[in-house]
Amino acid sequence: MLTNQDLNQISQRGITPEMVEHQLDEIKKGFPFLKIEAAAAVGNGIFSPTPEERDKYVEEWSKYQEEGHKVVKFVPASGAASRMFKNLFAFLTADYDVPTTDFEKEFFDKRKKFAFKHELCGKCKENNDGACVCDLIKAGNYKEVVANLLEAKGLNYGQLPKGLLLFHSYEDGPRTPMEEHLVEAALYASSDGEANIHFTVSHDHLELFKKKVEEKKAYYEKKYNVHFNVSFSEQKPSTDTIAANPDNTPFRNEDGSLLFRPGGHGALIENLNEIDSDVVFIKNIDNVVPDRIKDETVLYKKLIAGILVDVQKQVFEYLRILESGKYSHEKIEEMIRFVQHTLCCRKHDIKELEDADLVIYLKNKLNRPIRVCGVVKNVGEPGGGPFLCYNADGTVSPQILESSQIDTNNAEYVKMFKEGTHFNPVDLVCATKDYKGNKFNLPKYVDRSTGFISSKSKNGKELKALELPGLWNGAMSDWNTVFVEVPIGTFNPVKTVNDLLREQHQ
Template sequence: MLNAHDLEQLAAKGISKHQIEEQLAHFAKGFPFLEIVASASVEKGIKVIPKELQAFYMEAWDKYLSKNHRIVKFVPASGAASRMFKDLYAFLSSEATEPDTPAVKEFFRDITRFAFYHLLNAKCLENEKKSISSLIAAGQYKEVVSNLLEPKGLDYGQLPKGLLLFHNYPGKTRTAMEEHLAEGARYAKNHTGEVNIHFTVSPEHQEQFQQLVAEKKSVYEEKYSVEYDITFSVQKTNTDTIAVDMENRPFREHDGSLLFRPGGHGALIQNLNDIEADVIFIKNIDNVVPDSFKFATVIHKKIIAGVLVHLQERIFRYLHLIESGKYSRTQVEEMIYFLQDELCIRNPEIKYLEDAELILYIKDKLARPIRVCGMVRNVGEPGGGPFLATNPDGTISLQILESSQIDMRDPIKKKLFNEGTHFNPVDLVCAVRDHKGKKYNLPHYIDKNTGFISQKSKDGKDLKALELPGLWNGAMSDWTTLFVEVPVETFNPVKTVNDLLRPEHQ
């Protein structure tokens, strides 16, 4: 199936023949649905931090920051913003000459409220010799849209969200990337005043990100009395996945070469694995707010980070105890209850384990990367959710799942999914070193059977594409996981351009 030219192509991308064989097998067999036991809830699986304990966890985080630990804020920022402008693209390609949908009408009605308004107005004056207001008065709505989206103007349709102007401030504006700099200074500043932020970007936009950093870094360093270490990485080519035709044969380009596609955000586990840190915050590029709304975000970021380091201390204590060999039966029982009650890890076979096997099982479940994930109550926003699911080893644990991983044809599973009270806003804080200070090899903890197959097309031909296990889904399947409820005020994503008109973005 693979010829000499194919093998050369694989070698150039750093992909092994074995990887391709695995991917082709996934296309042939598909991915199994995950067996869910229940939706996680505040009754089982989602921790609610009472107000009287919030200060305790914030102090735990501040204490951790005061010591010699490396903290990194990790922001996936490579996706193009084109989907933000779906309604405007539809208007641009339609026969309509005036706004004809609620979304496009809202865009033009409130156009002066967007942070990019003055920049767009300048482009319209340059290219059309008219201001935005003059173009609208003349019924030239599409000229305004084309200057926003196309290369002759701001080119926002092709830029990543991180480079778009999101928010207005007196006398200035901020991009989404700048908001992450401002946010990181508030909860990720270490004892020396350093703030480490890492953005994953697409290769074609890395230079623009670096240029923006060069222009703005010193401004925010002075404003927040910090020193930034801002780094970038791109998705690795060896995480691309092969595409196949509808008969599951490798899809070939016109020149006969194999077609590869990006493996989705799950590929970023490799980038995350390259980060040298003790604790890593993960948050999407578009979930930011202006300074006037950051209070809730900062408070709850510190709380979940405090929960993480408090949890890590207890886990490390148990691991040192196990390795000392000086533990009592009571302490073993305490560890079992900790796994079951605090971490919601269940093992149906635990009663059959001999003493030595039991200790090995406990150690195996404790000696893993740790993540604490904020969970927001359902308010109709799309996204994966928190569940109790069965793992490949037969144990049950907390997992973040997408609807595509659940068999919705099964009425029981569909009911469990629909009963979910919370969803995943991508608000994670991770501890990636073991109790001896050695960094975990994160790809070791991926469940490879949690990928996803979708149908796409290329040059008019149908094809199938394979996405790797999602970064916070199957890529972290075998991590120690704790869910903590966070308020909906901490979740303010920008999925469409009109989301920028919401009060929390004004």
């Protein structure tokens, strides 16, 4: 099936032929659905702190920061913003010339509310003999305005990464999401006057990001009295996956070469694995707000970080006791309660284990990476949800599931997903070192059976794409997970350009 040319192409990506054959086999067979016990809820898998508890954990995080630990803010920022402008791209090719859909009308009616309005106006004048946006609209030339926003002759927003678009207006000039993340890092993720932030970017956008950081860094360092260490990484070619035809044979480009596609955000577990840090915050590039409403975001980031270091402290203490061999039966029972209630990891037949087996079980469950995930009340936004799921070893633990991982023929599961009280806004804080200070090897904790197959097309031809286990789904399946309820105000993603017109982004 694979030619010598294929083998060369595979080798250049750092992939083996066996891996490609395995991926094709996965595409053919598909992935098993997960076995679910329940949707997580407050009191059953989700912790909802009282105001007193919240203050205690925020204080705990402040103390941790003062102790000089290394903290990194990890921001997946690889994607181009083209999907943000899907509706406007459609307008450019439509057989009408004036705004017709509700989306188009809103974009033009409220155009002066966008943070990029001055830059757009400048490009319109530059490319249209001094005619500004208003002049073009008066002349009925709406499409020229959109072309100046999206195309290379203008702002090129259709090809730029989301992190480098102008999102928010300020008196001292508009800000990009990249800048908002620098500000956030200064406000809750700094230690010893240092703020470390890591962006995962696509190869095509790396230099643009570096240039923008160099342009803006000194300004924010002075404003927040902090030194930024900004680093970047790209998704590794070795994490790309082969595409297949509908009949499961390898999909080939017009020149006969194999088509490889990025394996989705799950590939970033490799990038995360290279971060040497005591604590890592993870948050998507587009989930940022202006300074006027940042306080709530900052408060709850400190809260979930405080819970993380509190849980970690207890885990480390238990592991040291187990290693010493000096423990009573009562202490073992205390550890079991902690694993069951705080980590929500349950083993239904645990009472049948002898003490020696219990110790092995506890060591295995405690000595793992830890993540605390903020979850918000479900208001119908798309996204994964927090569930309690069965693992291969028969235990039940908290997991974040996407709809594609749920068997839609199982009415009970569909009901759980639809009626779930919370969903995951990608609001994570992670501890990736063990109780001896060694880094965990994160790929070891991936559940490889949680990938999924999606339908895509290239040059008008249908294809099957293999998505790796998602970064906060199967890629963190074997981590200790704590779900914490956070307010919906901490979740403000920008999926379309008109989302920037929402009150939270003004």
